Amino acid sequence: MDIAALKAANSISTQAAADGWMALSKESWQAVNDIHANGVDPLKADWKDRVGEVAARKLDEQARILEAGADIMRGVAMVLDALSVAITRAKLTLNSALDLAKAHGLTVDESTGVARDPAATTTPAATSIVQEVNALLREALREATQADRQAAAELRKLGTATCETDPAKALNSLQGEASQVELNMYTDGIPDGKDPRLVADWWNALPDNQRKELMLSDPVTLANLPGIPDDVKLGLRGGPGAKYDRVKMVQWTLDHWNDVSGDMDEDNCTNFASEALHQSGVRFKGWNTLDDDGWFRGGGASGLGSTADSVIPGHTHAWGGAQNMHDFMVAHGGRELTPDQVRPGDLVYYEEDSDQDADDRKGQIHHTAIVTAVTPDGDIRYSQHSGGMKNASLGGRIDTFQEGRGHQKLHYVRVEPDWY
Template sequence: MVTIAQLKQANPAMWQSAADGWLNLAKESEQACNDIHDQGRGPLDEHWQDRVGQAARGQLARDADTLEAGADIMRGVAMVLDGLTTSIEYAQRTLQDGLDLAARYGFDVDGQTGALTPNGSGDVPEGHRYGAEVSALLDEALRQAGQADRKAADELRRLAGTTGVTDPDVALNRYQGEASQTELSMYRGDIPDGSDPALVSEWWDSLTPQQQEQLKLSNPVEIAGLDGIPDGVKQELRGTDGKFDRVEFVRWTMEHWDDDNVDIDGENNCTNFASEGLHHSGVQYKGWNTLDDDGWGKSTAGGWGWDWLDRNGHTHTNSWGGAQNLHDFLNRNGSHEVPLSQAKPGDIIFFEEASDQNEHIKQGTIHHTAVVTAVTPDGDIRYTQHSDQRLNVSLNGREHHETTAEGQQNIRVVRVEPNWY
């Protein structure tokens, strides 16, 4: 159990330094993997066709896979340490606010037990009556620190057991994916449960403006639904224009990311999934029929699942189910692109092929759609998608994999702002 003395003495900068070190190691491993592919494995394919050359090629391929898997896992370690760093910083802010309140009300605080002793030096008459308020804030700080400590320790132990993993897909999709979830769960654990709105209000006010902004980006659903958070903050998260509920879009996306019931048979459903989420969060259909070139929506037949009509274009508009089409439709109808650095939950990200590496995707074509569901305090976008099904995965963490598999990508972020109703 974390004590007040331990939390006061904690030095998050040390964990941040460790996180940066692991991230640098991951980047070096990725570069070594690229060097093997560019300078070794590729030339071997072309010039060394005998048995010795093929054996060398096989070994280089295994070495590259090992380096790539190691990089993905090391990025996972960095995520966990980033989460621990920020969570302890939040907890220390809450603790300091509690200690300041204790001094104002005239209490001494035991650094080991947290017990309060009135000392008569407070500047509030009969401040000793407010002991419960002080204790609640101190307990909240220790709860925040304790949950982060436990989650980080458990996840780091799991990652320590992956030294023999050499399959890049397993390392990326399982271990890095779990680390990403752990990081976000630590931030979620920094938020009070809402049973005491007065405590929530005191906690929120104790945070710096930067920390408040970080939590709005990393956990918008929790913050928007918490009693004690200012109404203006909740409205900002949901969207001030009233066109649709951005928080509901994020919530629906995270609840249905692996739900095949929303699929259109025979299609890649990444864009259909984003459209379903937009509609469920309040975006209205545009146009009178699904053949409208500048419309967006599904027909009654499509809603009933009459997929045999789809080949005639009757179940949904082209903009509903096609990545390029949805991107273009949104930008023609009130929405606009924002820089990657300004992405926030409720935005849509589109993947555009920037190279000619993929023979199946023309250079300059937008071919994939996902939803921004969180942004971590260090600015890493976490996105959720369908086909392939992924929940809160790291854009930075998956960049090397996506580049290797699909070629260099341009990431386009669209802020949805409908203008047709």
């Protein structure tokens, strides 16, 4: 890609295409729900002979086809979302380079993407400016070219899957890969940090909303990137006086989401979330695992460093139980958030909001996950241990989850310990 091509790239039309594919995905999911509510379920309940069974099965097949299509279309929207953002950021970097070149009387060859000083000034200051402009130009073209190639490859793959009718494959393989490509495109649009001055110039070229989006989509990379202002890095970690390191929590989660070495019970989703908080600096509350108002785990396989058949539990109820942990954290300084307030390092709890699931009663919080990213379109990405997921799309997976378990009420919680 050259400068002329980047100038001509249209992020607005790309975003419009992403919005269109997302609307189609949502309409398809609405059709899936309508087929079940108005066709499959009534047939199963009220028409119990062979004809009714065949009719229900046929309708269910159609619903599965629509479900697969909905998840693939959402994958397309994810990739186009990322491409739109990448074009916008690359053009901002380009414009910053061109403005700097103009301010210092440099000329820029749009076909080669190289800036030169017509006066051939050889002072160190002049040479430094030329190098600075050229670094920005290279970065802008790198960002745009890389995003274009990634998007093209993934869209081709999704385009060849239009006949896929297996919802599980559409969700886990096709949309799942597209969602990871989306996040990779955001991360790959960040300079590598070898030139801190370039990073600083790149960061300064971005408006506040773009900086915020980057901080939400990849806080770990930014917090460790030379050239990012120290106050930004501190804010990513929690700000002055923070009681734990939010970046460290996200990093630990992404490093250990599929690590079973710390498992204590059969279901470890909440144990994992508690461990992530503790690894990032949240202190235990209480001194043993029998503390009714404590948040504590012992050591060793059984939780106390004793034999595995110890009658003493390995952790408090608030450490390992989703409902208990939610209630404990909210009662001890934490607060519930609206979806637009969520950022990496927050927790998401699932509450059963129907009578569909036989294991959990309505109103019971039964699952805990960790927010590890938020994309520019507001999609919350979560990582979890039980049913291991890394940066999974909440928006992309919740419909399938609710189809199997019934409607869920989601609670977003920011942990703010008041016990130390």
